[in-house]
Amino acid sequence: MSSSWRVLERREVFSIPRRISIAIETVELPDGRRVDDYMQIDIADFVLIVAETGGNRIVCLRLYRHGARRVGIELPAGHIDDSEHPLDAARRELLEETGYESADWEPLGTFFQSTNHRIGLGQVFRARNATKVQEPCSGDLEDAHVELLTRDELIAAMRTNEIVSAPCLAALALARI
Numbered sequence: 345m346s347s348s349w350r351v352l353e354r355r356e357v358f359s360i361p362r363r364i365s366i367a368i369e370t371v372e373l374p375d376g377r378r379v380d381d382y383m384q385i386d387i388a389d390f391v392l393i394v395a396e397t398g399g400n401r402i403v404c405l406r407l408y409r410h411g412a413r414r415v416g417i418e419l420p421a422g423h424i425d426d427s428e429h430p431l432d433a434a435r436r437e438l439l440e441e442t443g444y445e446s447a448d449w450e451p452l453g454t455f456f457q458s459t460n461h462r463i464g465l466g467q468v469f470r471a472r473n474a475t476k477v478q479e480p481c482s483g484d485l486e487d488a489h490v491e492l493l494t495r496d497e498l499i500a501a502m503r504t505n506e507i508v509s510a511p512c513l514a515a516l517a518l519a520r521i
Contacts, residue, residue, distance in 0.1 A: 468514070
């Protein structure tokens with residue numbers, strides 16, 4: 345197995361602080377070859393939550409996503425704020441987006457959306473026995489509708505392409521849905 349690549353130069357070409365940075369790197373490969381235009385796209389780290397109610401239903405959102413240009417089913421998720429602990433971000437996002445909270449949390453793992461370009465590190469959490477305590481109040485742009493789905497309904501949604509977000513699919517896999 346080869347060792348790490350060495351970054352010789354990095355030039356940021358676009359940035360919105362704490363949201364996205366696009367850079368072009370010059371890298372040297374372990375065999376000495378040089379690549380002068382290796383793109384890196386860094387977005388803010390984020391959390392995804394697989395929240396299960398006491399009735400074995402998964403708390404989901406049905407909403408329009410402009411990048412996909414369609415309505416689909418997603419899990420509660422969001423960016424980790426500066427100096428915020430990932431579990432605190434998960435608790436905050438679940439409450440804001442769905443109105444649910446839980447006292448029983450388990451980290452399920454982390455993943456990159458793209459390992460070639462470092463597009464976003466996602467941290468997945470399971471929340472058990474989630475209960476509704478308020479109405480959603482995310483303040484986000486989307487018009488999200490909370491839906492409680494069974495595992496079978498989620499699997500059917502995967503097969504009919506109602507779930508188009510790769511991070512949501514990864515989170516469901518980590519939760520063994």
